[in-house]
Amino acid sequence: MLVGSLLVASFVIFGALFLAPGSAIAALSGGRALPAASVAILNQRYHLNDPFFTQYWYWLDGAVHGNLGISITLRENVSTLIGNRIWTTAGLVLYASLIICVAGIALGVLAGLRPGWLDTSTLVTTAVTAAIPSFVASIVLITVFAVKLGWFPALATGTGGGFLSNLRTFTLPAVALALSSLAIVARVTRAAIREEADREHVQTAISRGIPARQVIQRHILRNAAIPITTVSAITVASLIAVSAVVETAFSMNGLGAYLVQAAQSKDLAVVQGISLVLVTAFVVVNLIADLLYAVLDPRVKLGARAS
Amino acid sequence: MTALTFTRARSFIRTPGRLGKAGTASAVVIALAVLAALFGPWLAPDNPELPDLQIAWVGPVGGHPLGFDFQGRDVLSRLLAGAQSSMLGPLVVVALAMAGGAAFALIAAWRRGATDAFISSGMDVLFAFPGILLAVLATTVFGAGLTAAAVALSVAYLPYVARVLRAGALRERSQPYVQALEVQGASVWRICLGHILPNMSRMIVAQATVLFGYAMVDLAAISFLGLGVQPPAPNWGVMISENQPGIMQGYPLPALSAALCVVAVVIAVNVLGERLLEREEVR
Numbered sequence: 001m002l003v004g005s006l007l008v009a010s011f012v013i014f015g016a017l018f019l020a021p022g023s024a025i026a027a028l029s030g031g032r033a034l035p036a037a038s039v040a041i042l043n044q045r046y047h048l049n050d051p052f053f054t055q056y057w058y059w060l061d062g063a064v065h066g067n068l069g070i071s072i073t074l075r076e077n078v079s080t081l082i083g084n085r086i087w088t089t090a091g092l093v094l095y096a097s098l099i100i101c102v103a104g105i106a107l108g109v110l111a112g113l114r115p116g117w118l119d120t121s122t123l124v125t126t127a128v129t130a131a132i133p134s135f136v137a138s139i140v141l142i143t144v145f146a147v148k149l150g151w152f153p154a155l156a157t158g159t160g161g162g163f164l165s166n167l168r169t170f171t172l173p174a175v176a177l178a179l180s181s182l183a184i185v186a187r188v189t190r191a192a193i194r195e196e197a198d199r200e201h202v203q204t205a206i207s208r209g210i211p212a213r214q215v216i217q218r219h220i221l222r223n224a225a226i227p228i229t230t231v232s233a234i235t236v237a238s239l240i241a242v243s244a245v246v247e248t249a250f251s252m253n254g255l256g257a258y259l260v261q262a263a264q265s266k267d268l269a270v271v272q273g274i275s276l277v278l279v280t281a282f283v284v285v286n287l288i289a290d291l292l293y294a295v296l297d298p299r300v301k302l303g304a305r306a307s
Numbered sequence: 308m309t310a311l312t313f314t315r316a317r318s319f320i321r322t323p324g325r326l327g328k329a330g331t332a333s334a335v336v337i338a339l340a341v342l343a344a345l346f347g348p349w350l351a352p353d354n355p356e357l358p359d360l361q362i363a364w365v366g367p368v369g370g371h372p373l374g375f376d377f378q379g380r381d382v383l384s385r386l387l388a389g390a391q392s393s394m395l396g397p398l399v400v401v402a403l404a405m406a407g408g409a410a411f412a413l414i415a416a417w418r419r420g421a422t423d424a425f426i427s428s429g430m431d432v433l434f435a436f437p438g439i440l441l442a443v444l445a446t447t448v449f450g451a452g453l454t455a456a457a458v459a460l461s462v463a464y465l466p467y468v469a470r471v472l473r474a475g476a477l478r479e480r481s482q483p484y485v486q487a488l489e490v491q492g493a494s495v496w497r498i499c500l501g502h503i504l505p506n507m508s509r510m511i512v513a514q515a516t517v518l519f520g521y522a523m524v525d526l527a528a529i530s531f532l533g534l535g536v537q538p539p540a541p542n543w544g545v546m547i548s549e550n551q552p553g554i555m556q557g558y559p560l561p562a563l564s565a566a567l568c569v570v571a572v573v574i575a576v577n578v579l580g581e582r583l584l585e586r587e588e589v590r
Binding site for chain 2: 005008016017021128131132134135139140142143147154237238242244249260262263278279282283
């Protein structure tokens with residue numbers, strides 16, 4: 001299933017950009033007119049005259065072996081360019097995922113277990129923050145915490161230095177990326193906790209005098225874990241694409257921001273390479289989520305399709 | 308039968324009253340945004356595209372309550388004129404995604420079996436493409452612009468819409484009235500478009516409302532990235548990105564006011580969509 005979807009996805013990525021207007025020779029030569037002999041050499045080296053499927057095969061074979069072609073704007077290997085940037089994006093997405101999973105779930109559990117002012121204020125705040133797009137969160141965070149208060153750097157271009165300085169640089173982008181997903185995770189967690197807490201088996205456990213701590217841990221959280229995992233996985237997977245927006249807003253040197261630049265300059269090899277990496281990451285995160293269900297819920301069998 | 312129609316009619320009439328304070332406020336925000344989208348260019352007091360660099364970043368003054376942007380254009384005028392592309396884009400996305408999703412859902416639910424399996428696995432592949440990524444791919448191929456981005460987003464939303472509507476269509480398909488119509492010899496088209504689809508209308512409206520919020524955020528993000536609406540054309544996403552330098556220089560108002568427009572409409576649409584989904588579930 002995983003390999004199947006990746007194959008089809010890679011075909012779509014390659015096929016779509018194969019259709020892009022503009023000749024590959026012109027892109028390689030930078031628009032200069034070339035002698036016929038050079039054109040022939042280029043055609044042969046890049047398999048430009050081969051049929052579509054042959055070209056796709058060469059590209060896929062290269063991609064599997066870590067060779068994604070050459071960027072026409074930077075004249076470098078796409079895999080090297082991706083390798084230089086992938087840790088910025090991975091760090092950003094992991095940091096944001098951590099914020100979402102810790103803060104979002106904690107907030108949701110607290111609000112779910114304690115009806116009252118905390119619950120009401122969580123509901124109102126999350127309704128608002130869930131609607132804040134990442135680029136809006138970025139500029140608001142820059143305005144308040146970088147420009148007005150000066151606690152964090154406004155731009156995250158430099159990622160040299162020790163781990164701690166990187167952590168400071170990455171904090172605002174990660175919060176901007178996490179904010180709306182955090183709100184969604186908190187809301188779903190709260191709803192799941194509330195629903196489980198109202199179940200008859202929980203009422204029974206309470207009436208039998210089982211300590212509250214144990215009821216919460218073994219009866220409420222255990223059962224609520226399934227929807228919570230689902231929503232966390234979906235939102236974490238969605239961060240992978242949205243990271244492009246946050247990276248652009250903070251001028252970070254990550255994959256997403258580079259993808260956008262490559263799209264603007266029609267650097268097809270780069271767009272193909274980064275898209276393939278992002279789609280793979282997206283599919284893998286979704287697969288991990290599926291594996292987690294099977295662990296959490298013994299009724300779910302791997303390989304069985306939900307109707 | 309009479310009783311049934313009567314209660315349904317009554318519940319329909321009472322709907323506005325059940326919106327509550329948040330719902331009413333949301334309806335007002337959406338109405339304002341729609342008005343701006345329809346008449347914005349005529350309501351704008353100034354030319355939204357004529358730069359005057361001498362008054363760049365000038366703050367609010369009489370007649371210009373939001374001040375001027377990085378090229379000295381009246382921010383209020385650009386917000387009003389930009390409402391059109393900011394609202395129309397998501398509308399196109401929603402219309403395309405709902406039409407495509409409903410078509411696939413109806414075909415899958417009607418034919419079932421192999422057709423259903425084929426459509427479902429096609430949708431599973433589309434799930435692998437996040438909306439923004441598909442839009443970036445589309446703009447690389449067809450050039451930056453609202454059309455390519457909107458079509459790509461609607462394709463990316465297709466599996467989500469089709470999945471929900473397929474479940475609804477399957478439910479309707481198994482209802483006795485469909486069998487009765489089949490026995491009477493009604494054509495497939497008439498049953499699907501004349502009976503099943505209208506019965507799914509509440510579900511479709513609820514889904515479309517929720518989807519509008521997502522489409523608005525994603526399209527604004529694409530314009531923010533410079534791949535959607537192209538400056539100098541006014542658009543809320545474009546305004547945020549072109550005025551971002553002002554934030555560092557201490558003039559956050561132009562970027563933040565455009566951001567506020569996006570957020571206000573998205574919150575309003577979300578609140579309304581949640582109400583509609585709840586009603587759908589109660590039913």
